[in-house]
Amino acid sequence: MEPEIAALASTAGTTIVTLMATDAWQRTREGITSLWRRVHPARVEAVAAELDAAHEDLLAARTTGDPDTERELVAEWQGRIRRLLTACPEVAEDLRTLLDELDTRTTTVPVVVQQATASGNSRIYQAGRDQHVIER
Template sequence: MEPEIAALASAAGTTIVTLMATDAWQRTREGITSLWRRFHPERVEAVAAELDAAHDDLLASHTTGDPDTERELAAEWQGRIRRLLTVRPEVAEELRTLLDELDPRAATAPAVAQQATASGHARIYQAGRDQHVTER
């Protein structure tokens, strides 16, 4: 199961760090700390503090233009997740569920199919989101 653990840890580390700089950060932080709370409750406060420190480091790196910090943080969290999964493989299913919930692609709106027919002097205005029409 080692390759599966490595792949899941890699995806988790990358997702966690990617979402640190988004509006989904609090949900991500809550999800990760809840995993530790269930499987390693004695480490929950330390993990929460480490997540907060990583979040601060990532935001600072965006301000200073440091391109390496995000990659380094992702590797750091991949290692933490891999070690958790190695000791507690039963975490894997909950982690997969959490990652599916946090997946930014899942939060995008579904595709919209629109169809219209016009005849004569009719006009059709369609939009999948905001639309502003100024007629003169």
């Protein structure tokens, strides 16, 4: 199960750090601390404080344009999750469930509907983002 643990820890670490800068942060924090509570209840407060510190570090790094800090935080949380899963593999399913919940909350895509009608020699240009039209 080691490769599976490593893959899950990699995904979880990246997701945790990514969500630190979103509206889903509190739910993410609660979910991660609840996993620790099951395995290492005495360390929950320390983990919560470390999550909060990482959250502050990430926000500061994004403000200053420091991508290294974000990469370091991802690697740090990937390692922490891997060690948690190695110590208690039965929480892997709970972690997968949490990641699935967080994914559905953060990946809502806005619906964009475009409609146009052309007649004669008309032209229609539609774009969902940047558009550059050069007519010659």
